[in-house]
Amino acid sequence: MKALVFDGPGAVRLKDYPKPKISDDEVLIRTQFAAVCGTDAHMLSGSFPARNGIVMGHEASGVVEAVGRRVTHVTPGQHVVGSPIVICGNCLACRSGRYNVCQNRQHLGIEADGVFAEYFKLPGYSVFASPPGLTPEEGALVEPAAVGYHAVCRAAPTPSDTVVVMGSGPIGLFILESVVAFGCQKIIVSGHRQRRLDMAKQLGAHRVVRPPDEDLEAVVMEETNGSGADIVIEAVGRPDTIAESVRLVRSAGKIMMVGIPAGPVSFDFIHLVRREVDLLTSDASLYAYERIHELVAKKILDVRPLITHTFPFEQAIEAIETSKAQDAVKVLISFD
Ligand SMILES: [Zn+2]
Ligand SMILES: [Zn+2]
Numbered sequence: 001m002k003a004l005v006f007d008g009p010g011a012v013r014l015k016d017y018p019k020p021k022i023s024d025d026e027v028l029i030r031t032q033f034a035a036v037c038g039t040d041a042h043m044l045s046g047s048f049p050a051r052n053g054i055v056m057g058h059e060a061s062g063v064v065e066a067v068g069r070r071v072t073h074v075t076p077g078q079h080v081v082g083s084p085i086v087i088c089g090n091c092l093a094c095r096s097g098r099y100n101v102c103q104n105r106q107h108l109g110i111e112a113d114g115v116f117a118e119y120f121k122l123p124g125y126s127v128f129a130s131p132p133g134l135t136p137e138e139g140a141l142v143e144p145a146a147v148g149y150h151a152v153c154r155a156a157p158t159p160s161d162t163v164v165v166m167g168s169g170p171i172g173l174f175i176l177e178s179v180v181a182f183g184c185q186k187i188i189v190s191g192h193r194q195r196r197l198d199m200a201k202q203l204g205a206h207r208v209v210r211p212p213d214e215d216l217e218a219v220v221m222e223e224t225n226g227s228g229a230d231i232v233i234e235a236v237g238r239p240d241t242i243a244e245s246v247r248l249v250r251s252a253g254k255i256m257m258v259g260i261p262a263g264p265v266s267f268d269f270i271h272l273v274r275r276e277v278d279l280l281t282s283d284a285s286l287y288a289y290e291r292i293h294e295l296v297a298k299k300i301l302d303v304r305p306l307i308t309h310t311f312p313f314e315q316a317i318e319a320i321e322t323s324k325a326q327d328a329v330k331v332l333i334s335f336d
Pocket of ligand 1: 037039059144
């Protein structure tokens, strides 16, 4: 089969690769659509470490080609979405139901063979049958939507909360859609790219802010009568935005960290402690597919507006490069 293989930064090629062989507990999937993530672009440029020699990509939908002997919940020919996590099932995180942070976790497209290939395989527990109404294009975006949804579930907003979403990248926009689905009325989104901020407005943001044209802290204080936001969700991962999140949250409020900084960051810790701010983090997604499948299919979490480009698989490298363009949000790769 053809696959996009990562042999180190600057050494990514579409080439022949062995078709995956499945064990009794695994599912072989024929890829229909895959989506490009920021991680893929960072791997290409060398700013995100990954294992050499693996197939890239972790967001995909497809059709079941074959199932192992012990897999009973999906059958060949069925449309499915894959969760890109392989877990051990034995560590304390797994056993306490927090398998998304399994100590022995392997992430597809980073540590194990991914989905930018004609076929990919997953353990049965990571394969979910698509509900009626979920198109293969939408199915490819269930993974990043699940990441946003999981972060919002952990932050647990209530409809009366003022929520600040820092960052208008794909994850920031999926977070926004999830916060809207939770019924929040006052959502402030900050970001740099105007197209994404316009999109945020359409998706339900009460106000969008583009620093440095506008001062986010001033806007948040104006919108909250000087007290600060109930919840700040940081989906940028830069040291300055992380430090800023501390100044935006109200006393006894919550900060949810989703953005991943490249290294250690410093912020005003005392300002957090003296105001009993809950500092939360979120990574990947937990028990999200079962729940958001339906929400995506019913367009309550509408992933369609975020699709800005589609490339055929032969142009997979161009698709990854394009994901960095100003006007791009989510770039799909089509295998049909
Ligand atoms: Zn991703
Ligand atoms: Zn584990």
